[in-house]
Structures are given as C-alpha cells and as structure tokens.
Amino acid sequence: MLLAISPIVGRADPATSAEADATAAIARFKRVAPMQESFVEYRFSRFTRQPVRSQGELRYLGADQLVRAVTQPRPETSTIGQGMIRIERPGQKVRQVSLKRVPELQALLASFTGLLGGDAARLAPLFTLNFSETTTGFTLKLTPRAPAMQKRISHIDVLGIGSTVSCLVFAEPDREQSIVLLGSKATSIRAGITDASTLLDHCRQP
Amino acid sequence: MNRARLFRLLGLLAGLALLAFAVVREFSVSADLRAFMPVPETADEHLLLDQIAEGPGSRLLFLTIEGSEAEQLAEQSQELKETLLAKAPVRLVANGNESLDDLPEALLNLRYLLTDRFDRQPLAAAGLHDALLEREGELASPAAFLLEDWLARDPTLEVLHLAERQKPAAEPQKEFDVWFESGAHRAVLVVEPTATAFDATANKALIMQIQQIFDELAQGTPCQLQINGPGAYGVRMEARIRNEANTLGLIATIGMVLLMILAYRRARFVLLGVLPLAAAGLAGVAAVASAFGSVHGVTLAFGFTLIGVAQDYPLHLLSHLNRNTTAEATARSIWPTLLTGVASTSIAYLAFYVSGVAGLQQLAVFTITGLLVAAVITRWILPDWVGPVSAQDRSSALQKAADTFRRLSGLKPLVPLLAVIALAWLGWQGGPTWENNLARLSPLPKAWLDREIELRRALGTPDMRYLLVLEKESAQAALESLEQLDAELQQLVDDGVMAGYEHAARLLPAETTQLGRQSQLPESENARVLLETAVEGTAFDAAVFTPFLDDLAAAKVAQPLRPEDLAGTPLALKLDSLLLRGEQAGTALITLSGAVDASRIADWAGTHRDVRLLDLKDASERMVVRYREHVLDSLLVAAVLLIAVIAVALRSWRRTLRVTLPMLLSTLFVLALLSGLGVALSLFHLIALVLAAGLGIDYALFFEASEHQAAGDDPLASRHALLVCAGSTMMVFALLATSSLPVLRALGLSVSLGVLCNFVLALILLQNRRTPAPTT
Numbered sequence: 001m002l003l004a005i006s007p008i009v010g011r012a013d014p015a016t017s018a019e020a021d022a023t024a025a026i027a028r029f030k031r032v033a034p035m036q037e038s039f040v041e042y043r044f045s046r047f048t049r050q051p052v053r054s055q056g057e058l059r060y061l062g063a064d065q066l067v068r069a070v071t072q073p074r075p076e077t078s079t080i081g082q083g084m085i086r087i088e089r090p091g092q093k094v095r096q097v098s099l100k101r102v103p104e105l106q107a108l109l110a111s112f113t114g115l116l117g118g119d120a121a122r123l124a125p126l127f128t129l130n131f132s133e134t135t136t137g138f139t140l141k142l143t144p145r146a147p148a149m150q151k152r153i154s155h156i157d158v159l160g161i162g163s164t165v166s167c168l169v170f171a172e173p174d175r176e177q178s179i180v181l182l183g184s185k186a187t188s189i190r191a192g193i194t195d196a197s198t199l200l201d202h203c204r205q206p
Numbered sequence: 207m208n209r210a211r212l213f214r215l216l217g218l219l220a221g222l223a224l225l226a227f228a229v230v231r232e233f234s235v236s237a238d239l240r241a242f243m244p245v246p247e248t249a250d251e252h253l254l255l256d257q258i259a260e261g262p263g264s265r266l267l268f269l270t271i272e273g274s275e276a277e278q279l280a281e282q283s284q285e286l287k288e289t290l291l292a293k294a295p296v297r298l299v300a301n302g303n304e305s306l307d308d309l310p311e312a313l314l315n316l317r318y319l320l321t322d323r324f325d326r327q328p329l330a331a332a333g334l335h336d337a338l339l340e341r342e343g344e345l346a347s348p349a350a351f352l353l354e355d356w357l358a359r360d361p362t363l364e365v366l367h368l369a370e371r372q373k374p375a376a377e378p379q380k381e382f383d384v385w386f387e388s389g390a391h392r393a394v395l396v397v398e399p400t401a402t403a404f405d406a407t408a409n410k411a412l413i414m415q416i417q418q419i420f421d422e423l424a425q426g427t428p429c430q431l432q433i434n435g436p437g438a439y440g441v442r443m444e445a446r447i448r449n450e451a452n453t454l455g456l457i458a459t460i461g462m463v464l465l466m467i468l469a470y471r472r473a474r475f476v477l478l479g480v481l482p483l484a485a486a487g488l489a490g491v492a493a494v495a496s497a498f499g500s501v502h503g504v505t506l507a508f509g510f511t512l513i514g515v516a517q518d519y520p521l522h523l524l525s526h527l528n529r530n531t532t533a534e535a536t537a538r539s540i541w542p543t544l545l546t547g548v549a550s551t552s553i554a555y556l557a558f559y560v561s562g563v564a565g566l567q568q569l570a571v572f573t574i575t576g577l578l579v580a581a582v583i584t585r586w587i588l589p590d591w592v593g594p595v596s597a598q599d600r601s602s603a604l605q606k607a608a609d610t611f612r613r614l615s616g617l618k619p620l621v622p623l624l625a626v627i628a629l630a631w632l633g634w635q636g637g638p639t640w641e642n643n644l645a646r647l648s649p650l651p652k653a654w655l656d657r658e659i660e661l662r663r664a665l666g667t668p669d670m671r672y673l674l675v676l677e678k679e680s681a682q683a684a685l686e687s688l689e690q691l692d693a694e695l696q697q698l699v700d701d702g703v704m705a706g707y708e709h710a711a712r713l714l715p716a717e718t719t720q721l722g723r724q725s726q727l728p729e730s731e732n733a734r735v736l737l738e739t740a741v742e743g744t745a746f747d748a749a750v751f752t753p754f755l756d757d758l759a760a761a762k763v764a765q766p767l768r769p770e771d772l773a774g775t776p777l778a779l780k781l782d783s784l785l786l787r788g789e790q791a792g793t794a795l796i797t798l799s800g801a802v803d804a805s806r807i808a809d810w811a812g813t814h815r816d817v818r819l820l821d822l823k824d825a826s827e828r829m830v831v832r833y834r835e836h837v838l839d840s841l842l843v844a845a846v847l848l849i850a851v852i853a854v855a856l857r858s859w860r861r862t863l864r865v866t867l868p869m870l871l872s873t874l875f876v877l878a879l880l881s882g883l884g885v886a887l888s889l890f891h892l893i894a895l896v897l898a899a900g901l902g903i904d905y906a907l908f909f910e911a912s913e914h915q916a917a918g919d920d921p922l923a924s925r926h927a928l929l930v931c932a933g934s935t936m937m938v939f940a941l942l943a944t945s946s947l948p949v950l951r952a953l954g955l956s957v958s959l960g961v962l963c964n965f966v967l968a969l970i971l972l973q974n975r976r977t978p979a980p981t982t
Contacts, residue, residue, distance in 0.1 A: 045345050
C-alpha cells in the first residue's frame, strides 16, 4: 500500500508533477456520500490564551452539502450548501448567511467537498494545489487564489496517510488557526492539549 | 369689412401666439395627488393626510427584481443598492442586507447610553464574566467570524441587542441575505428619495436613473425591475395619461373630422370648428398656470374633455347658417341662447371652485375660461370666415334623422313613469351608493394601490387602521412619556389586546434617560478593574478588550443622542415616521400590530390625558363624507343659481321649467342607472354629472329656442346642430369610457350616459307634435 503511493522520482517538470500528484492523491480521497466522521476542532484565536475546543460530527451529504454538528461545548448544527450557511442552536432563531460574505466558510465547503468527492477539478479553480509525501504521510497544501479568500485564509493543509485524511489545518493571516482532527485522530486525542505543535504531531503519527 | 375681419383674425392669432408663448414658459404639470383630496380640518385629519401625502413613508419607492434564480436576484439587489447609494439622489436604500457596520460611528459609541440592559443592574464584573464565557463558546462556532469583528469592542454584544430591539416585529423573508417577497421569487428593496412623492420632475429623473442603473447591471440576464410607490405612480400616471390622450385624441380627431365633413360637406368648416377649441384649451391652461402656478395632470386630462362643451358652440353657428341671412346675423341670433348656456355651465363649475379643493378649483378656472373664449370666438370671429352658404351644405341623411327624431315626442307619457321607477329604485337603495374610501378618491388604478399595500405588508409595516397618538409640548417630553407608558403597553401585549407595538423611544431614549445611564457607567479606572476581574477564569486576555474600555470612556463623557443626530441613518426613516417634531410640539405615534382589540385599547388610551386612539379608516371616511356633502351643497346652490340665470334669460318660469326638466330628469336617470350597475359614486362621477348637465342645458336651450323661432328661420337647424353636437360628444366620451384609467373610464361612462339621456329627453319633452315646415 505504502509502496503504491510512494513518490515517483525522476519527473522532468516539477510543477506539472506536483499538480499531477495532487490530482492523483485527491482521487484517492473519494468517499461515497452520505458519510459521516467525528471531529475535534481546536481554534487558536487572537482573543484567547488557550485554543477553544469543540467536537462533534461532520456529515458529507454529497453534491455541495456539508453538515457540521457540534455536541460540545454547546450544541449547534451548521448546514453549508447551496450558497448559504444555516446555523441552528437549540432555543435560538435559525441564522442564515450567504457564503459570499464568509470566504472562510466557502473555503471550508469547497475543500471538504472537493476532497471527499475525490475531485481535483473542483478544487483547482479556487486553490493552487501542492502535494508532497513522505513515508510518514502526505501534506496537500491548498492556497486560495481569490484575494477575498486570501484575506481570511492563507492556506489549508490537508494531512493524512494513504487514502485517509486525518487532519485539516486552516491557517489564517494573523497567525490564528484552526486544527481539525478527523475520524480516529479525533477520538484518540487526549484531553488538555493546548499547543498547536502537539496537535500536529498527533496528526503525523502513523 | 375685409380689413376688419383680417384685423380680428390677426388679433386672435397674435393673442394665441402670446398665450402659447406664456404657457410654454410657465407651464409645469404637477402630479400632487393631494390636489384632489379633501381639505383637512381637524388635527386627526391633518395627521391622516400627512401620513398619506407627506410622511416619510409616502415618499418610499418599492423596487422588486424578478425573473431569475434567487441567488442572481440577490446579487443584483445588492449591486443596485450599492450603485444607488453611490450615485443617485437618495437618502436611504435598504434591501435587508443592512449589517451592523452600516450604523454610524457616532451611534456605535453611544450604545451604552441607548441600551436598556444595564438599567436594573449596572455594568459589573459578574455580568461581564458571564458574557465572556458565552463569547468563549461562540468562538468555537463557524459563526465565530460574525463575532470576531466585534468581540474586542463589544464583549456584551450591545450592538446586537440594540439591533434586535429595533428590528420590526415582522421582517420579510431573506434569501442570500436580502429581502424577498414571501411566496414569490422577487427581491425587494426600499428606496427613500431625497425628493417628496409629489416632486414629479425629481421623481421622474430618479426613476429613469434607477431603471438605467438596473439595465446596465442586469444586462444579459432575464431579470426585470418593477418600481412601485406614490412617487413612481405619479410618473407612471403622467405617461399613461399622455399615451391614452394621444391615442384617444387621435381617434377622436379623425372621428370629428369625418363627422363634420358628413354634416357640413365643407373642409373649411372643419377648420372653423377647431379654432374655438384650440383657443379655449390654450386660454384655459394659461389661466390655470397664471392663477395656480402649475397645472395638475388630472386637471389637464379632465379639462380637455370638459372643453367638449365648447366644441358645441361653433357647431351651433354652422348648423344655423342659411342662405337668407348673413353669418353675422345668424351668430347674433343664436348669441343669447349660447350665452345662457355658457353662463349656466359656468355657474355649475363655480360650485367646484367654492369646494376649496385645489384640483377642482383648477378645473373650474380651466373650464370657465375655455368656455368664454370659445363662445366669444364663435360670436365674433367665425362669422367672418364661413364664406357663402348654400342649401346643399347639409347632409340629407342627417336631415332625415332629424325628421325621424321628431316622432319621439310621442313617448312623452313614458317619461313620468320612468322617473317614478328611477326615484323608487333610488329610494329603495337608500340613495345612490357613495364611495367613502379615501384611497379610491385617488385617480390611480386600484391595482397599483393594492400592489403598494401588498409590498408594505411584505416589508412588515404595522397595522394600517389603528394608531395611538401621544401629544406633548416637545419631542423630548414625548419620548419621556413613551418610556413611562412602555410597561403598560407591554402589559396590553401580554393581555392579548394586540400582538405588538412600536414607538420612537424604543429607537431613541429620551435625553434624561441617556443622562441617567451615563451617570451609572464606571469611570475609566473602575472600568479597567472591572474588566480584569471579569476576565479571570475565562480563556480571554484582558489586553484584548482595550477598544471596549475606550468606548466606555467615550460614552461616559458624550452628549446624549438627539433625533437630529440620526439624520441620514437608516434609523432616521423610522424615527421620523414615529416622532413628528414641531416648533412647540412633539407628536409621537405608537403603531400597533397583529389582531388589535380597538375598544380595549381605546379604553386604555382614555385613562391617559395625552393619548388617543386614532382610527384612520373612520377618520378618513368621515372626512370624505364631509367633503362630499360640501361639494353637494355647493352644487345645490349652483343649481338654484343656474335656474335663476335661465329664468332671467327666458323671462318665463314655464319655459325655464321646460328647459331644466330634461337636465334634472337625466341626472336622476343616470344616478339610477349607475346605482343599478353597482357603481359607487366618487368625486369624479360628480364632475361627470355636472358636465352632462351643462351639455343638457345647452341642448334644451337650443331646442326650446327653435320652438319659439321666427317664421323665416330654418326649423331643422336646431335639430341638425344638436344631432352633430350630441353625436360628437357621445363619440368622444364613449372613447373615454374605454380608457384603462378608472377615473377617465368613470368620466366617459357617466358623460356618455348623461348626454344620451339629455338628448333623448330633450327630443321627447321639448318638441311640439306638429310637423315642421319644409326647409327653404
């Protein structure tokens, strides 16, 4: 398995090869909708001394539909799709916002659906793709093309091994970031971690 | 003779040229619909008309975009809003996508004076600590971005609290952040122009600009823009009137020319028939423009049709011409009858003049001037130019018709029977049905008004019928009073008397209240300590909240916010409609929403000296009734005067009765017919009835005169004249009855019916049975 996806050496055009690698890698991520996966997100904000942690489930409903259901610290369901995000909290009015106003959410939706759909063609118009892989795993770096999105997201790192995406890192320009752990990485993280490097190490562990 | 007549004609032409010059220079058409509305008398009526005509709500334009997917419509809505705000003379454009960032900086700074959240419990460390824990949770949400821009400045989210408090109870549905009309795929925008609804020129320019901006941004898309609202209606109405006037005018002109050729067989007579009419129209416009400054579009449309009466004058002269006398002698012989007709019709219009309604006064001035000018030209100018008269001038078909009509006098016994039936019908119906709805007095098509109401409702505007009015000596006193009443109003909502309410103090607290809040705010050193205590045990760093401390410090020393300070902000629109500020007075309106129990609210209002419940429907109906009674009284006086004038002219009561009887009976029959057709009578029907009565008097006078004529006169001349007159008038007003504008349709239908009745009744009642002598 590892051999099959190990980098192929001796390509003539490095730029083209990186892109081709990315396309091939993304094709491996394809999942059949609907699917769901638990997640833990650590949000490093300029306002807080420690990251704010939330956990729940991500549901990919196919097409352009993604549901982010948070169970902790407070229940909240966000449905992203059809150009809108609907945020529902128990006991509160449903909030709807156009994705145009929220480039970071647009990036989130596009990266998720592009990856889970195994469709590099969907990612390419929005991001420049950069793929690198070692024996311990791969990093797919998505850099937004649109200036509006760049203002909110400097890049997204997709970390994983083989055909499994284990973590997403949303890096923001003011050195804020969100680290999202997926699937087994989410369930196996121990409590009380407050620094980004420990989280990233956890993502890298085979 | 030749010289004299040339001199007279040149004099007339020079006069017309001068008038035309003056009219072109001075002429401005107004579209102020208030001109045809009743004159308000009581304070409530003033308030009512202000709300209808001048209130900030009345100048609003409602824009809808349709024809595509919601996302594209929303995009265009936003783009249109941004372009309009940047380029057009507008105070405000709202499309639902009003973010908190749109609030002016001055207002943001003062949020701690505006918010009621710390009234019971001043801002303290414990409360702030709880708020910070809430924010910490929210940071983990995808909605965090909504928070992050504000967090440092406003950790208690006071801006959000204020925005929610000021939000209307009902807001239109939103798709892609902008308003959509419920149940329809239409994006909705509201525009408040700088000009009032009645500044037709400015509105026209603005509407064209809006359309042009939209056309540019929607190029290549299937989307379409609709503009509704009083300002847009004025412009649309003007275009509609102009279009219809052009089409109907063209058809009428062709018809008239054909009729004149058929009746007189001489091209020259067609020209002679037009001359008095053209002069009358010009003189009428010039008189109104010089007396009132501008001419109302509706006056103009009406006036030109009313001048249809003047069109009869040359016809009388032309029909009475015969070989045995000169045209000058014919003109002299019909002049007394003509003059009696002019005088009686003018008296009827004087009744409109004394009604005090500007639109009707204009109409009166226009018509009376026009009639006098047409009569004078018919008497002194036309005879010079008719040329030699031959016996062949008259169509034999028309002559035969006139002969046939003579037999109608055999129907005389039927008339009293019909009159009894008509009276009985009207008596059974309790008189004619009157239109008491003020909105219907507007000459605008009902569908337009309904659409506007629909849009206003979609945008969540409050109950249209009931309003609480609070009168105080100043705006600040009114705001203070509102704050004191707020708890009682909330109690009424809790008791289910109404679903909700809105008033100015919810948008802007009284200065005293703001000063009270200011005194409760911590001094800057205390604020710092308070923040540091609150941050403990949260994930936050106190240093982050410096902007919050800065705002608190600014609020501590700021001047309280007054109504004037809101000018140009989205809030001003609403505040101005709820708080009417006068020199020595402040009137606050409390709007109610949901199902309203009016009697219980009236009971509550009765317990407060300064508060009263205003039933807009009731007030407007009372005003309409009073207005109509006023006009009817004037018409009654006019009728008496009119009969007196005819009596003086004819010097016989018996003849006076004979002349006025067809007109009185026609009015009765038309009223009965309209009532039978289920038509509710409005002001415009009254105008039509008076016009028909004026025509009827003319017919009767000429019929009556022909029965008393000298032996040598042509006995068929009057019938011929009247047949041509009635035929042409019927044609013009039957055309008008096909108009798409309800006002013109009402006028056309009533006048056609009236003319028909008057003509037939004159034939039946005023002819002797004897056969006339053959034409010489």
